[in-house]
Amino acid sequence: MANLVFIAGVPHDPTLAIAARMAAVGKADPGAIPALKHFDALREKLEAARPDIVVMVGSDHLNQWFYDNLAPFMIGIAERMAGPFPSEIKSWGLDPCDLPVDQRLARHILKSGYENGVDFAFSNEFVADHSFTIPMQFLRPADDLPVVPVFINLLAPPVPPGRRYATVGSALRSGIESDGTHQRVALIVTGHMSNSVGGPNMLSIQKEPASAWDIETWALIEENRVDDILQRATWDQLYAQGNGTPGFLAYCVALGAARGAAPGFAEMVATGAQPPCAFLGWTESDLKGGAQ
Protein backbone atom coordinates (compact mmCIF):
# COMPACT_ATOMS: atom_id res chain seq x y z
CA MET A 1 0.00 0.00 0.00
CA ALA A 2 1.03 3.59 -0.54
CA ASN A 3 2.01 5.42 2.58
CA LEU A 4 0.89 8.74 3.93
CA VAL A 5 4.29 10.08 4.93
CA PHE A 6 3.56 13.68 5.90
CA ILE A 7 0.71 16.08 6.57
CA ALA A 8 1.07 19.85 6.62
CA GLY A 9 -1.48 22.54 7.41
CA VAL A 10 -0.37 25.98 6.26
CA PRO A 11 -1.68 29.44 5.31
CA HIS A 12 -1.85 30.76 1.73
CA ASP A 13 -1.89 34.50 2.35
CA PRO A 14 -0.56 36.23 -0.79
CA THR A 15 1.21 38.81 1.38
CA LEU A 16 3.48 35.97 2.54
CA ALA A 17 4.56 35.36 -1.06
CA ILE A 18 5.29 39.08 -1.34
CA ALA A 19 7.15 38.98 2.00
CA ALA A 20 9.31 36.10 0.74
CA ARG A 21 10.33 38.22 -2.26
CA MET A 22 11.08 41.19 -0.03
CA ALA A 23 13.00 39.00 2.46
CA ALA A 24 15.36 38.00 -0.35
CA VAL A 25 16.47 41.64 -0.49
CA GLY A 26 16.27 42.21 3.26
CA LYS A 27 13.10 44.31 3.12
CA ALA A 28 10.34 42.04 4.45
CA ASP A 29 7.92 43.23 7.13
CA PRO A 30 9.46 41.85 10.36
CA GLY A 31 6.00 40.55 11.28
CA ALA A 32 6.10 38.18 8.31
CA ILE A 33 9.47 36.61 9.16
CA PRO A 34 8.19 34.00 11.67
CA ALA A 35 5.73 32.70 9.06
CA LEU A 36 8.48 32.43 6.46
CA LYS A 37 10.62 30.51 8.97
CA HIS A 38 7.81 28.05 9.67
CA PHE A 39 7.34 27.50 5.95
CA ASP A 40 11.09 26.74 5.78
CA ALA A 41 10.83 24.26 8.64
CA LEU A 42 7.91 22.44 7.06
CA ARG A 43 9.61 22.44 3.67
CA GLU A 44 12.55 20.63 5.27
CA LYS A 45 10.23 18.14 6.94
CA LEU A 46 8.45 17.49 3.67
CA GLU A 47 11.77 16.91 1.95
CA ALA A 48 12.85 14.52 4.71
CA ALA A 49 9.61 12.56 4.16
CA ARG A 50 10.79 11.80 0.58
CA PRO A 51 7.35 12.09 -1.02
CA ASP A 52 6.59 10.83 -4.53
CA ILE A 53 3.24 12.65 -4.80
CA VAL A 54 1.52 15.56 -3.02
CA VAL A 55 -2.23 15.66 -2.43
CA MET A 56 -2.89 19.41 -2.26
CA VAL A 57 -6.13 20.53 -0.61
CA GLY A 58 -7.04 24.15 -1.31
CA SER A 59 -10.01 26.40 -1.89
CA ASP A 60 -11.00 28.50 -4.88
CA HIS A 61 -12.20 31.83 -3.43
CA LEU A 62 -15.04 31.99 -6.01
CA ASN A 63 -12.41 32.44 -8.70
CA GLN A 64 -13.94 29.80 -10.97
CA TRP A 65 -16.44 27.73 -9.00
CA PHE A 66 -19.47 29.93 -8.45
CA TYR A 67 -22.95 29.66 -6.94
CA ASP A 68 -24.39 28.24 -10.17
CA ASN A 69 -22.76 24.88 -9.41
CA LEU A 70 -20.77 24.61 -6.22
CA ALA A 71 -19.36 21.35 -4.86
CA PRO A 72 -18.22 21.11 -1.23
CA PHE A 73 -15.47 18.59 -2.06
CA MET A 74 -13.99 18.08 -5.52
CA ILE A 75 -11.02 16.16 -6.91
CA GLY A 76 -9.13 17.47 -9.93
CA ILE A 77 -8.42 14.61 -12.34
CA ALA A 78 -7.08 16.59 -15.33
CA GLU A 79 -3.59 16.03 -16.74
CA ARG A 80 -2.10 19.11 -15.13
CA MET A 81 -2.64 21.50 -12.24
CA ALA A 82 -1.79 24.98 -13.50
CA GLY A 83 -2.35 28.40 -11.98
CA PRO A 84 -2.80 30.84 -10.44
CA PHE A 85 -5.25 33.11 -12.28
CA PRO A 86 -3.70 35.93 -14.35
CA SER A 87 -5.44 38.48 -12.12
CA GLU A 88 -3.70 36.94 -9.07
CA ILE A 89 -0.33 37.04 -10.82
CA LYS A 90 -0.98 40.69 -11.68
CA SER A 91 -2.20 41.73 -8.22
CA TRP A 92 0.44 40.02 -6.11
CA GLY A 93 3.27 39.19 -8.50
CA LEU A 94 2.79 35.46 -7.86
CA ASP A 95 4.85 32.90 -9.72
CA PRO A 96 3.10 30.66 -12.20
CA CYS A 97 2.76 26.99 -11.30
CA ASP A 98 2.21 24.06 -13.68
CA LEU A 99 2.51 20.55 -12.29
CA PRO A 100 1.45 17.14 -13.59
CA VAL A 101 -1.52 15.53 -11.86
CA ASP A 102 -1.09 11.92 -10.78
CA GLN A 103 -4.33 10.95 -12.52
CA ARG A 104 -4.14 7.36 -11.39
CA LEU A 105 -4.08 8.29 -7.70
CA ALA A 106 -6.64 11.08 -8.27
CA ARG A 107 -9.13 8.60 -9.77
CA HIS A 108 -8.35 6.01 -7.13
CA ILE A 109 -9.08 8.46 -4.29
CA LEU A 110 -12.29 9.52 -6.06
CA LYS A 111 -13.55 5.94 -6.43
CA SER A 112 -12.36 4.96 -2.98
CA GLY A 113 -14.47 7.83 -1.64
CA TYR A 114 -17.55 6.52 -3.47
CA GLU A 115 -16.97 3.06 -1.98
CA ASN A 116 -16.58 4.48 1.50
CA GLY A 117 -19.28 7.09 1.84
CA VAL A 118 -17.72 10.31 0.50
CA ASP A 119 -19.20 11.41 -2.82
CA PHE A 120 -16.53 13.74 -4.18
CA ALA A 121 -17.31 15.81 -7.25
CA PHE A 122 -14.60 15.74 -9.90
CA SER A 123 -13.27 18.10 -12.57
CA ASN A 124 -11.37 17.59 -15.82
CA GLU A 125 -10.74 21.29 -16.37
CA PHE A 126 -9.74 23.79 -13.73
CA VAL A 127 -7.26 26.43 -12.65
CA ALA A 128 -5.49 26.21 -9.30
CA ASP A 129 -5.74 29.54 -7.52
CA HIS A 130 -3.23 31.02 -5.07
CA SER A 131 -4.33 28.69 -2.29
CA PHE A 132 -2.77 25.82 -4.24
CA THR A 133 0.21 27.55 -5.79
CA ILE A 134 1.48 29.46 -2.73
CA PRO A 135 1.75 26.43 -0.41
CA MET A 136 3.30 24.33 -3.18
CA GLN A 137 5.89 26.96 -3.95
CA PHE A 138 6.81 27.49 -0.30
CA LEU A 139 6.91 23.79 0.55
CA ARG A 140 8.26 22.32 -2.69
CA PRO A 141 10.01 25.08 -4.65
CA ALA A 142 11.69 22.49 -6.90
CA ASP A 143 8.30 21.93 -8.60
CA ASP A 144 9.33 18.32 -9.14
CA LEU A 145 6.39 16.30 -7.83
CA PRO A 146 3.06 15.29 -9.35
CA VAL A 147 0.01 16.41 -7.41
CA VAL A 148 -3.60 15.52 -6.77
CA PRO A 149 -5.59 18.74 -6.31
CA VAL A 150 -8.61 18.64 -3.99
CA PHE A 151 -10.91 21.67 -3.94
CA ILE A 152 -12.92 22.30 -0.79
CA ASN A 153 -15.57 24.99 -0.37
CA LEU A 154 -14.55 27.19 2.54
CA LEU A 155 -16.43 30.40 1.89
CA ALA A 156 -19.76 30.05 0.10
CA PRO A 157 -22.47 28.82 2.48
CA PRO A 158 -24.16 26.52 3.03
CA VAL A 159 -21.12 24.40 3.75
CA PRO A 160 -20.96 21.11 5.68
CA PRO A 161 -19.97 21.05 9.37
CA GLY A 162 -16.34 20.59 10.35
CA ARG A 163 -16.78 16.91 11.20
CA ARG A 164 -17.55 16.28 7.53
CA TYR A 165 -14.29 17.96 6.53
CA ALA A 166 -12.57 15.62 9.00
CA THR A 167 -14.35 12.66 7.39
CA VAL A 168 -13.08 13.82 4.01
CA GLY A 169 -9.54 14.01 5.43
CA SER A 170 -9.82 10.45 6.65
CA ALA A 171 -11.27 9.38 3.28
CA LEU A 172 -8.34 10.98 1.46
CA ARG A 173 -6.02 8.97 3.67
CA SER A 174 -7.96 5.74 3.02
CA GLY A 175 -7.74 6.43 -0.71
CA ILE A 176 -4.00 7.09 -0.50
CA GLU A 177 -3.36 3.97 1.56
CA SER A 178 -5.42 1.61 -0.60
CA ASP A 179 -4.04 2.48 -4.02
CA GLY A 180 -2.01 -0.71 -4.42
CA THR A 181 1.38 0.95 -4.88
CA HIS A 182 4.28 1.65 -2.56
CA GLN A 183 4.44 5.34 -3.32
CA ARG A 184 5.05 7.87 -0.60
CA VAL A 185 2.32 10.50 -0.46
CA ALA A 186 2.23 13.81 1.38
CA LEU A 187 -0.97 15.70 2.16
CA ILE A 188 -0.95 19.50 2.32
CA VAL A 189 -4.03 21.46 3.39
CA THR A 190 -4.34 25.21 3.51
CA GLY A 191 -6.78 27.47 5.32
CA HIS A 192 -7.18 30.25 7.85
CA MET A 193 -7.39 31.10 11.50
CA SER A 194 -9.67 34.13 12.11
CA ASN A 195 -9.93 36.16 8.92
CA SER A 196 -12.01 39.11 7.77
CA VAL A 197 -10.88 39.85 4.23
CA GLY A 198 -13.62 41.96 2.63
CA GLY A 199 -15.46 42.42 5.93
CA PRO A 200 -15.81 45.25 8.45
CA ASN A 201 -13.06 43.85 10.70
CA MET A 202 -10.47 43.48 7.96
CA LEU A 203 -8.05 45.83 9.73
CA SER A 204 -8.69 44.69 13.31
CA ILE A 205 -5.51 42.57 13.23
CA GLN A 206 -3.56 45.82 13.52
CA LYS A 207 -4.95 46.31 17.03
CA GLU A 208 -5.53 42.69 17.95
CA PRO A 209 -3.22 40.31 16.02
CA ALA A 210 -4.90 37.24 17.56
CA SER A 211 -8.55 37.24 18.63
CA ALA A 212 -9.84 35.47 21.73
CA TRP A 213 -11.14 32.80 19.36
CA ASP A 214 -7.68 32.30 17.85
CA ILE A 215 -6.13 31.94 21.29
CA GLU A 216 -8.78 29.48 22.51
CA THR A 217 -8.73 27.45 19.31
CA TRP A 218 -4.96 27.33 19.27
CA ALA A 219 -4.94 26.00 22.84
CA LEU A 220 -7.28 23.19 21.72
CA ILE A 221 -4.94 22.40 18.83
CA GLU A 222 -1.91 22.29 21.13
CA GLU A 223 -3.80 19.90 23.41
CA ASN A 224 -4.97 17.91 20.34
CA ARG A 225 -8.61 18.06 21.53
CA VAL A 226 -9.95 17.15 18.11
CA ASP A 227 -13.57 16.54 19.18
CA ASP A 228 -13.73 19.94 20.87
CA ILE A 229 -12.22 21.60 17.81
CA LEU A 230 -14.75 19.94 15.50
CA GLN A 231 -17.63 20.98 17.79
CA ARG A 232 -16.60 24.60 17.24
CA ALA A 233 -16.09 24.21 13.51
CA THR A 234 -19.47 25.01 12.01
CA TRP A 235 -20.23 27.80 9.55
CA ASP A 236 -22.26 29.86 12.04
CA GLN A 237 -19.66 29.71 14.80
CA LEU A 238 -16.72 30.39 12.50
CA TYR A 239 -18.40 33.11 10.44
CA ALA A 240 -19.25 34.97 13.65
CA GLN A 241 -15.47 35.24 14.22
CA GLY A 242 -14.89 37.01 10.91
CA ASN A 243 -16.33 36.41 7.47
CA GLY A 244 -13.26 34.48 6.30
CA THR A 245 -12.86 32.35 9.43
CA PRO A 246 -14.71 29.34 7.92
CA GLY A 247 -11.35 28.87 6.18
CA PHE A 248 -10.45 27.06 9.39
CA LEU A 249 -12.48 24.10 8.08
CA ALA A 250 -9.43 23.17 5.97
CA TYR A 251 -7.55 22.32 9.16
CA CYS A 252 -10.36 19.88 10.00
CA VAL A 253 -9.36 17.94 6.86
CA ALA A 254 -5.82 17.63 8.25
CA LEU A 255 -7.10 16.59 11.69
CA GLY A 256 -9.32 13.96 10.07
CA ALA A 257 -6.43 12.56 8.05
CA ALA A 258 -4.26 12.42 11.20
CA ARG A 259 -6.94 10.29 12.94
CA GLY A 260 -6.14 11.51 16.41
CA ALA A 261 -2.35 11.71 16.10
CA ALA A 262 -0.97 14.94 17.54
CA PRO A 263 1.02 17.16 15.18
CA GLY A 264 4.73 17.16 15.99
CA PHE A 265 4.98 20.70 14.61
CA ALA A 266 2.46 23.36 15.67
CA GLU A 267 3.08 27.08 15.46
CA MET A 268 0.68 30.00 15.25
CA VAL A 269 1.88 33.35 13.97
CA ALA A 270 -0.11 36.42 14.98
CA THR A 271 1.98 39.52 14.48
CA GLY A 272 -0.55 41.76 12.74
CA ALA A 273 1.54 41.77 9.55
CA GLN A 274 -1.00 39.34 8.09
CA PRO A 275 -4.09 37.61 9.45
CA PRO A 276 -3.18 35.04 12.12
CA CYS A 277 -1.96 31.84 10.53
CA ALA A 278 -1.40 28.28 11.65
CA PHE A 279 1.41 25.89 10.73
CA LEU A 280 0.90 22.21 11.52
CA GLY A 281 3.04 19.25 10.57
CA TRP A 282 2.78 15.51 11.12
CA THR A 283 5.71 13.28 10.17
CA GLU A 284 5.30 9.56 9.46
CA SER A 285 6.38 8.88 13.02
CA ASP A 286 3.89 11.45 14.42
CA LEU A 287 1.12 9.75 12.44
CA LYS A 288 1.81 6.44 14.20
CA GLY A 289 0.31 8.05 17.32
CA GLY A 290 -3.20 7.97 15.82
CA ALA A 291 -5.65 5.36 14.58
CA GLN A 292 -4.35 3.59 11.50
Added chain:
Amino acid sequence: MSRYMVNKVLWRYSREDDFRAAFDANPEAALKGFSLSADEHAALSARDQRAIFLLGAHPFLIYAFMIAVEGGWSFEFMQRYVDKLQGVELQNIET
Protein backbone atom coordinates in the same frame (compact mmCIF):
# COMPACT_ATOMS: atom_id res chain seq x y z
CA MET B 1 -34.34 38.74 -2.07
CA SER B 2 -32.11 37.60 -4.89
CA ARG B 3 -28.67 37.44 -3.31
CA TYR B 4 -27.52 35.08 -5.99
CA MET B 5 -28.15 37.69 -8.67
CA VAL B 6 -26.43 40.43 -6.64
CA ASN B 7 -23.41 38.16 -6.21
CA LYS B 8 -23.45 37.38 -9.91
CA VAL B 9 -23.35 41.08 -10.85
CA LEU B 10 -20.42 41.66 -8.43
CA TRP B 11 -18.62 38.59 -9.75
CA ARG B 12 -19.01 39.49 -13.41
CA TYR B 13 -18.04 43.12 -12.85
CA SER B 14 -14.75 42.19 -11.21
CA ARG B 15 -13.73 39.60 -13.83
CA GLU B 16 -15.28 40.56 -17.19
CA ASP B 17 -13.90 43.69 -18.81
CA ASP B 18 -16.81 43.92 -21.26
CA PHE B 19 -19.43 43.68 -18.52
CA ARG B 20 -17.59 46.27 -16.42
CA ALA B 21 -17.42 48.70 -19.35
CA ALA B 22 -21.12 48.20 -20.11
CA PHE B 23 -22.05 48.66 -16.45
CA ASP B 24 -19.96 51.81 -16.12
CA ALA B 25 -21.51 53.26 -19.29
CA ASN B 26 -25.10 52.45 -18.36
CA PRO B 27 -25.87 50.48 -15.17
CA GLU B 28 -29.60 50.43 -15.97
CA ALA B 29 -29.01 48.65 -19.27
CA ALA B 30 -26.32 46.33 -17.89
CA LEU B 31 -28.60 45.15 -15.07
CA LYS B 32 -31.56 44.43 -17.32
CA GLY B 33 -30.98 40.66 -17.53
CA PHE B 34 -30.77 40.23 -13.74
CA SER B 35 -33.74 39.54 -11.53
CA LEU B 36 -33.16 42.04 -8.71
CA SER B 37 -35.34 43.69 -6.05
CA ALA B 38 -35.65 47.49 -6.23
CA ASP B 39 -33.26 47.85 -3.27
CA GLU B 40 -30.70 45.56 -4.85
CA HIS B 41 -30.97 47.37 -8.16
CA ALA B 42 -30.50 50.75 -6.51
CA ALA B 43 -27.55 49.62 -4.36
CA LEU B 44 -25.70 48.11 -7.30
CA SER B 45 -26.41 51.02 -9.66
CA ALA B 46 -25.01 53.43 -7.08
CA ARG B 47 -22.05 51.10 -6.31
CA ASP B 48 -23.14 51.66 -2.71
CA GLN B 49 -20.78 49.33 -0.88
CA ARG B 50 -22.49 49.58 2.50
CA ALA B 51 -25.96 49.00 1.09
CA ILE B 52 -24.74 46.02 -0.94
CA PHE B 53 -23.16 44.61 2.21
CA LEU B 54 -26.38 45.00 4.19
CA LEU B 55 -28.27 43.13 1.46
CA GLY B 56 -26.21 40.03 2.30
CA ALA B 57 -23.88 39.89 -0.70
CA HIS B 58 -20.68 37.92 -0.18
CA PRO B 59 -17.96 40.12 1.41
CA PHE B 60 -15.27 38.61 -0.78
CA LEU B 61 -17.22 39.53 -3.91
CA ILE B 62 -17.99 43.03 -2.65
CA TYR B 63 -14.31 43.56 -1.97
CA ALA B 64 -13.35 42.39 -5.47
CA PHE B 65 -16.12 44.57 -6.95
CA MET B 66 -14.94 47.67 -5.10
CA ILE B 67 -11.30 47.02 -6.05
CA ALA B 68 -12.47 46.88 -9.69
CA VAL B 69 -14.50 50.09 -9.24
CA GLU B 70 -11.39 51.72 -7.75
CA GLY B 71 -9.23 50.43 -10.60
CA GLY B 72 -6.78 48.63 -8.33
CA TRP B 73 -5.90 47.88 -4.73
CA SER B 74 -3.98 50.15 -2.38
CA PHE B 75 -3.70 50.35 1.38
CA GLU B 76 -5.48 53.69 1.31
CA PHE B 77 -8.33 52.08 -0.63
CA MET B 78 -8.57 49.27 1.95
CA GLN B 79 -8.81 51.84 4.75
CA ARG B 80 -11.67 53.62 2.94
CA TYR B 81 -13.37 50.28 2.26
CA VAL B 82 -13.30 49.38 5.95
CA ASP B 83 -14.43 52.89 6.97
CA LYS B 84 -17.56 52.48 4.85
CA LEU B 85 -18.46 49.36 6.83
CA GLN B 86 -18.10 51.03 10.25
CA GLY B 87 -20.68 49.65 12.65
CA VAL B 88 -22.26 47.09 10.35
CA GLU B 89 -22.80 43.52 11.52
CA LEU B 90 -21.96 40.50 9.39
CA GLN B 91 -25.06 39.50 7.42
CA ASN B 92 -26.52 36.14 6.54
CA ILE B 93 -24.95 35.50 3.14
CA GLU B 94 -26.53 32.17 2.30
CA THR B 95 -28.03 32.22 -1.18
